[in-house]
Amino acid sequence: MTSQWDEFGQLLDALNADGTERFKAQRRLIEMGEIVVEPLLDVMLSNNYRKTWAIAQVLGEIGDRRCLQGLVLALRSENPLLSSTAAKSLSKFQNQVDILPYLLEVFPSVDVITQQTITLTLQQFRDSRAVKPLMEQLRQAKSPVLRCAIIQTLGILGDSIAAPTIRTFANDPDHHVREWVIEALDQLQSSPTP
Amino acid sequence: MSHGAHFLYVEDDSLSREVMQILLNEVIDAGSVTILPTSDNFIERVRQLEHLPDFILLDIYVEPVNGYDLLTQIRADSDFAHTKVIAVTASVMSTEVALLKAKGFDGAIAKPLDFATFPSLIHRIEAGEVIWQV
Numbered sequence: 001m002t003s004q005w006d007e008f009g010q011l012l013d014a015l016n017a018d019g020t021e022r023f024k025a026q027r028r029l030i031e032m033g034e035i036v037v038e039p040l041l042d043v044m045l046s047n048n049y050r051k052t053w054a055i056a057q058v059l060g061e062i063g064d065r066r067c068l069q070g071l072v073l074a075l076r077s078e079n080p081l082l083s084s085t086a087a088k089s090l091s092k093f094q095n096q097v098d099i100l101p102y103l104l105e106v107f108p109s110v111d112v113i114t115q116q117t118i119t120l121t122l123q124q125f126r127d128s129r130a131v132k133p134l135m136e137q138l139r140q141a142k143s144p145v146l147r148c149a150i151i152q153t154l155g156i157l158g159d160s161i162a163a164p165t166i167r168t169f170a171n172d173p174d175h176h177v178r179e180w181v182i183e184a185l186d187q188l189q190s191s192p193t194p
Numbered sequence: 195m196s197h198g199a200h201f202l203y204v205e206d207d208s209l210s211r212e213v214m215q216i217l218l219n220e221v222i223d224a225g226s227v228t229i230l231p232t233s234d235n236f237i238e239r240v241r242q243l244e245h246l247p248d249f250i251l252l253d254i255y256v257e258p259v260n261g262y263d264l265l266t267q268i269r270a271d272s273d274f275a276h277t278k279v280i281a282v283t284a285s286v287m288s289t290e291v292a293l294l295k296a297k298g299f300d301g302a303i304a305k306p307l308d309f310a311t312f313p314s315l316i317h318r319i320e321a322g323e324v325i326w327q328v
Contacts, residue, residue, distance in 0.1 A: 018223045019317055049220035057310065081216050084309045113213055116306045143209040145306050148284050175255065176284040 008036060012043060015054040026054055030061045037062060041070040044082070052082040060089025068093050075106050075114070083110055084117035091121045100125055104133045112143050119149040123156050131159045138165060144174035151177065155184025158191035198225040199320065202240060202247035204233050204264065205282065206256050213307045214251070214282075221313050233259040237267055249316070250279045251303070254290075262297050269298060278319060282307070283328060291328050301325040 007028075014025035029036055037059070044055040056074055059067035067089075074086035090099050103118045110118070115137065122130045131154065138150040147169060154162040163185060170181050201224045205211050211229050218224040226245050230236075233256045240247065250268060254261035261281060268274045281294045284305040294302050301324050303315055311327075319325050 088310050145209050
């Protein structure tokens with residue numbers, strides 16, 4: 001058991017490395033599975049950017065329920081790298097737990113980087129409950145990249161209720177937003193009525 | 195390995211600049227990261243850097259000189275003969291990818307930047323793979 005924890009310490013150090021070494025450490029931690037969940041959760045909430053990012057990915061892959069709680073907590077982190085990765089990792093639990101309410105609840109209060117990641121994560125869920133909250137966030141989005149992501153997601157979600165809101169951005173000062181408005185409206189027009 | 199590589203990013207969107215800064219400094223472990231919000235006097239400003247970039251990441255619609263014209267300036271300068279130039283674009287238009295290829299970019303990465311996939315994209319580009327992830 002001691003050697004296992006020695007290895008755990010070495011793997012944690014390796015999470016600070018770049019590229020292949022970090023990737024190998026992540027794969028090994030995923031293999032170790034449930035036994036490393038609690039210590040990883042402790043470390044994840046530290047302020048080391050790279051380690052927390054790497055651990056949030058590992059916890060998403062291990063998929064233990066305790067990981068879920070830690071990732072929900074990490075969603076509210078002020079470290080956008082951690083909160084964004086937590087959002088992405090949480091999407092891996094979608095088959096076990098209804099993740100959508102967690103993501104929608106934190107959306108208004110997290111930083112814009114995490115909002116962007118949550119928006120892209122919502123594309124995968126294809127859940128119409130996200131449509132109205134996203135419409136609301138679109139009206140408030142100051143970043144053109146976030147507006148693009150939300151409009152793109154609303155198009156993919158396919159609920160025509162979003163069309164009038166999307167149309168109000170047809171003359172957006174950002175040309176990419178205008179492109180995505182056209183694309184999303186086309187998608188909504190060709191989507192079956194929900 | 196991108197450990198120690200020198201990156202230059204030209205981007206007018208503040209959110210994308212912030213994300214890239216985090217990715218390159220905290221995840222990729224770049225040797226140096228320079229981020230320019232505008233493209234004026236581009237070559238002159240790049241020459242003043244302590245390290246010439248190994249990677250130049252270009253937003254296409256940056257001002258006053260757009261990404262296509264910046265690429266032309268870079269390709270015309272032998273000092274950048276080994277520099278990989280990657281487009282970073284939020285464009286929805288599939289025709290843009292064809293244009294990026296025709297103009298001679300070494301690849302393209304879609305915005306918004308993805309924390310999970312970006313590091314491996316950079317490693318693959320550095321290993322010589324051509325990435326058109328738009």
